[in-house]
Amino acid sequence: MNPFSYSHPDSLQAVLNSVAGNEGAIRFIAGGTNLLDLMKEGVMEAPHLLDINGLPYNSIEAAPDGGLLLGALARNADTAYHPLVRERYPLLANAILAGASPQLRNMASNGGNLLQRTRCLYFYDLATPCNKRRNGEGCSAIGGITRQHAILGASEHCIATHPSDMCVALAALEAVVHVESARGKREIPFAAFHRLPKDRPDIDTSLAPDELITHIALPPADEYRAHSVYMKLRERLSYAFALVSVAAALDIGADGAIRSARLALGGVAHKPWRNAQAEAMLAGNRPDEALFGDAADFLLQGAVGQGANDFKIPLARNAIVRALLAATEGTAMNTGENND
Numbered sequence: 252m253n254p255f256s257y258s259h260p261d262s263l264q265a266v267l268n269s270v271a272g273n274e275g276a277i278r279f280i281a282g283g284t285n286l287l288d289l290m291k292e293g294v295m296e297a298p299h300l301l302d303i304n305g306l307p308y309n310s311i312e313a314a315p316d317g318g319l320l321l322g323a324l325a326r327n328a329d330t331a332y333h334p335l336v337r338e339r340y341p342l343l344a345n346a347i348l349a350g351a352s353p354q355l356r357n358m359a360s361n362g363g364n365l366l367q368r369t370r371c372l373y374f375y376d377l378a379t380p381c382n383k384r385r386n387g388e389g390c391s392a393i394g395g396i397t398r399q400h401a402i403l404g405a406s407e408h409c410i411a412t413h414p415s416d417m418c419v420a421l422a423a424l425e426a427v428v429h430v431e432s433a434r435g436k437r438e439i440p441f442a443a444f445h446r447l448p449k450d451r452p453d454i455d456t457s458l459a460p461d462e463l464i465t466h467i468a469l470p471p472a473d474e475y476r477a478h479s480v481y482m483k484l485r486e487r488l489s490y491a492f493a494l495v496s497v498a499a500a501l502d503i504g505a506d507g508a509i510r511s512a513r514l515a516l517g518g519v520a521h522k523p524w525r526n527a528q529a530e531a532m533l534a535g536n537r538p539d540e541a542l543f544g545d546a547a548d549f550l551l552q553g554a555v556g557q558g559a560n561d562f563k564i565p566l567a568r569n570a571i572v573r574a575l576l577a578a579t580e581g582t583a584m585n586t587g588e589n590n591d
């Protein structure tokens with residue numbers, strides 16, 4: 252590991268003042284569950300680590316509009332087990348508990364979950380070129396080992412996937428990311444937070460280098476509470492990233508018809524994958540396996556494998572149908588909790 256300095260300011264102003272003008276030399280650290288690995292491997296360097304754990308962003312609070320405000324520094328475990336999250340957003344609780352391990356969830360922060368980097372093998376292997384590590388070097392995954400890689404939204408420069416489970420649920424719930432810098436505050440809709448790789452795979456998000464995530468706002472979603480499912484398919488049940496995951500939420504009326512639907516995929520692209528038209532296909536219809544298959548086909552339009560990951564296309568179709576059928580049956584808590 253390269254040498255680095257460390258500070259632990261206890262006010263937002265002190266943090267923002269430290270960052271202004273020093274963006275390239277400073278990295279924020281909260282749980283550190285991904286950043287420290289990356290620093291130890293030499294994938295990322297941080298001349299100065301700014302510990303933000305002293306800031307007052309570790310609470311989970313009800314919002315006046317009926318939604319929730321998740322502090323960026325609240326731990327993933329505290330979020331997943333919080334009574335308001337479990338009651339109002341079981342989709343999110345289940346997605347968080349499907350990820351990582353209990354130890355990691357105890358340490359990892361909500362803001363850090365959004366900012367975790369891909370687990371592409373080549374990204375971590377300094378002996379191989381990688382455009383995400385250093386743009387312009389080339390992509391070693393293309394033509395290489397691609398079992399975990401993208402089938403949607405990839406580019407000739409990068410075919411990596413985003414590793415988060417939590418973010419797939421946040422995409423389906425249309426969360427809003429609140430950020431702050433010395434230049435002021437802004438809110439980023441979740442769909443605009445993560446980027447597709449295009450010709451700059453080294454840039455994962457739309458967050459500016461001087462911006463700090465303070466909160467993640469969840470809009471009210473009571474209509475989806477009774478019929479939401481997070482389904483994660485992976486190589487093994489313990490401590491593995493998704494080959495494909497599905498966040499499915501249905502608003503089913505008293506007449507048995509779907510009023511609206513949310514559907515997001517993980518493990519298939521550089522960001523959680525949604526398609527508003529696929530969701531609109533479900534509205535106004537009764538839950539039905541054939542209908543779910545049609546929506547899955549629409550959502551997977553344009554999917555392309557790299558050979559070794561071609562199986563993800565039918566796997567994703569089947570997972571979407573299964574998740575929607577399960578959501579129709581009703582929400583079940585902690586269906587995929589990883590306790591190992």
Ligand code: SF4
Pocket residue numbers: 369371372373374380381382383384389390391392393408409410411452
């Ligand atoms: Fe790097 Fe992306 Fe290619 Fe992986 S897929 S080697 S992260 S450029």
